[in-house]
Amino acid sequence: MKCHVLLLENEGKEIHLLSPFSKDELKNVASRSELFIGQLIEPEIGVVPGNVAYNKDFLVHVHSLVRDTMVNDAEVIRLAAEQPNGFVFIVDRRAPVGTGTSNEHVDKEDIIGIFLCHERKTDVNRYRPNPDYLVISEKGSGQFPVEVEARLSGLLQE
DSSP, X not given: OOOEXXXXXXXXXXXXXXXSXXXXXXXXXXXXXXXXXXXXXXXXXXXXXXXXXXXXXXXXXXXXXXXXXXXXXXXXXXXXXXXXXXXXXXXXXXXXXXOSBOOSOOOGGGEEEEEEEETTBOOGGGEEEOTTOOSEETTEEOOOOHHHHHHHHGGGGO
């Protein structure tokens, strides 16, 4: 996912918003909160971990996309079928394993969420967002599973 810094002015104060969309992409879209990742706390520091006040609406929307998209992913279904009870991790593609769905060890900030498995199956009600996931980490901006990123771009058509 790309991360664009958008400079806005509100009551004479500059606000630096982060969005997966460029200013040109946003110009023909009605402004909605879920289009923005968050706001830079100290703009002079830049886009680095700990300097972003995340937008809850964006995070809720992304986790909904992850849940609704990845529950039908062939790899998630296969991994769930391999275990009577357990977890399937949805992993950010920026992680070294980079598979998008893996039960291998990855840093906790690269795990987007998990599906709980019961009797070799999972469903949307068993998705749990990872509270430790960082959209902006030392490895860069989030790289959601390809299917999720495609659906995220669909926000521009809504």
